[in-house]
Amino acid sequence: MTQAPNVYDAEPIPAAARQEIERLLQTGDLFRYTAPENAPVALLEAEFAELLGSKYALAVSSCSAALFLSLKALKLPRDARVLIPGFTFAAVPSSVVHADCIPVLCEVGENYRIDIKDFETRLDENISAVIISHMRGHTSDMDAIMALCNARGIPVIEDAAHSLGTTWHGKNIGTIGKIGCFSFQSYKLVNAGEGGILITDDADLVARAVIMSGAYEHNWKKHKSRAGDNTSDLEKAFARHQNKLPLYNLRMSNLSAVIIRPQLPEVARRVRDGRANHDYVATQLNTSPWLSVPEKLAPEERAPDSIQFNLIGMDSEEANTFARVAKENGVSVQVFGQSTDNARAYWNWQFLPEMPDLPRTRAMLENACDVRLPARLSKDDLDYIARTLVAAAESAKEEARAYGT
Numbered sequence: 444m445t446q447a448p449n450v451y452d453a454e455p456i457p458a459a460a461r462q463e464i465e466r467l468l469q470t471g472d473l474f475r476y477t478a479p480e481n482a483p484v485a486l487l488e489a490e491f492a493e494l495l496g497s498k499y500a501l502a503v504s505s506c507s508a509a510l511f512l513s514l515k516a517l518k519l520p521r522d523a524r525v526l527i528p529g530f531t532f533a534a535v536p537s538s539v540v541h542a543d544c545i546p547v548l549c550e551v552g553e554n555y556r557i558d559i560k561d562f563e564t565r566l567d568e569n570i571s572a573v574i575i576s577h578m579r580g581h582t583s584d585m586d587a588i589m590a591l592c593n594a595r596g597i598p599v600i601e602d603a604a605h606s607l608g609t610t611w612h613g614k615n616i617g618t619i620g621k622i623g624c625f626s627f628q629s630y631k632l633v634n635a636g637e638g639g640i641l642i643t644d645d646a647d648l649v650a651r652a653v654i655m656s657g658a659y660e661h662n663w664k665k666h667k668s669r670a671g672d673n674t675s676d677l678e679k680a681f682a683r684h685q686n687k688l689p690l691y692n693l694r695m696s697n698l699s700a701v702i703i704r705p706q707l708p709e710v711a712r713r714v715r716d717g718r719a720n721h722d723y724v725a726t727q728l729n730t731s732p733w734l735s736v737p738e739k740l741a742p743e744e745r746a747p748d749s750i751q752f753n754l755i756g757m758d759s760e761e762a763n764t765f766a767r768v769a770k771e772n773g774v775s776v777q778v779f780g781q782s783t784d785n786a787r788a789y790w791n792w793q794f795l796p797e798m799p800d801l802p803r804t805r806a807m808l809e810n811a812c813d814v815r816l817p818a819r820l821s822k823d824d825l826d827y828i829a830r831t832l833v834a835a836a837e838s839a840k841e842e843a844r845a846y847g848t
């Protein structure tokens with residue numbers, strides 16, 4: 444294999460989607476609330492809740508919408524302070540700002556996980572909620588986080604945008620906090636172009652989120668618990684909130700749902716292959732003195748579709764040479780903290796009401812690299828990527844030695 448693999452194309456959508464897409468095109472049945480029951484979006488919600496083992500699921504237009512609705516469902520007042528990691532995608536602090544709340548950032552260590560000491564220090568009486576972003580699917584110490592938050596009665600939202608299929612002590616990520624939010628945007632394990640879903644076991648929370656997502660009038664009757672019933676807890680919760688909440692209209696369309704549903708049975712395979720690919724490339728990268736892939740935490744089983752690693756002993760110039768040489772050889776690497784306007788570098792979130800200084804996170808971002816590694820890649824593809832990265836690191840150091848920088 445001499446050709447660089449294309450890591451941007453997604454897997455084809457399973458053929459089973461075509462028949463349903465055709466039916467939707469023939470009937471025009473695109474709106475989730477037109478059919479009296481079993482609309483594709485409702486079926487997706489039931490299947491996703493079953494897959495994850497949660498009581499309720501609400502499919503929406505994006506993971507950002509799910510995060511926003513989660514904060515709204517928690518009844519956070521204006522200017523409530525929400526603790527989030529300093530390493531995540533800009534959409535996460537944006538969802539906090541969208542909900543009229545204030546993002547408070549905490550430090551993230553060289554292993555891309557929340558610095559628990561710093562988290563604890565910032566988890567003071569002014570914090571009303573926490574969003575744990577499992578950025579690029581790296582799970583922070585959920586035992587420590589849940590113990591700290593439970594002791595203070597602070598609700599935890601899990602941003603599991605990259606964590607579908609990841610487990611912690613065998614439990615699905617997204618089911619550990621009060622609410623879990625997932626993304627179906629194209630660069631995630633399940634691809635619908637756009638889309639998101641939130642899961643919870645809390646009837647009152649989901650009822651509020653359902654109504655605010657746009658279940659106007661009595662459309663909430665089409666939402667069920669995983670057991671299929673819509674009586675008792677859920678129905679009472681809907682009755683309590685009828686006409687009392689704004690409708691933000693963040694619904695998912697049936698077209699997205701029919702593209703997502705046949706991918707759910709593919710999740711286990713994608714997780715297995717993605718993990719094997721990641722670990723295979725990680726072993727090769729770790730042979731370089733200039734590259735290091737941090738270890739996962741012991742209770743975590745990962746579901747990666749990309750690989751992150753740190754540059755060791757390289758300055759900015761060398762880091763940029765490394766990325767340039769890798770790209771010239773067909774492998775795109777982003778060094779989070781080096782590329783201009785990177786949306787994962789917190790100092791670029793200039794919309795934040797309060798801009799923190801996070802020296803540990805900044806130092807990590809300046810050395811942390813990101814390469815896509817979709818589950819569909821072959822062994823030759825993986826070898827090509829690993830070889831190219833190791834050689835690019837060597838070139839960066841050689842160039843520096845040659846020019847004395």
Ligand SMILES: Cc1ncc(COP(=O)(O)O)c(C=O)c1O
Binds near residue numbers: 507604605638
């Ligand atoms: C960590 C993380 N959280 C949330 C989101 C938002 O997802 P969406 O694009 O579905 O709004 C993203 C998007 O890439 C993300 O990377």
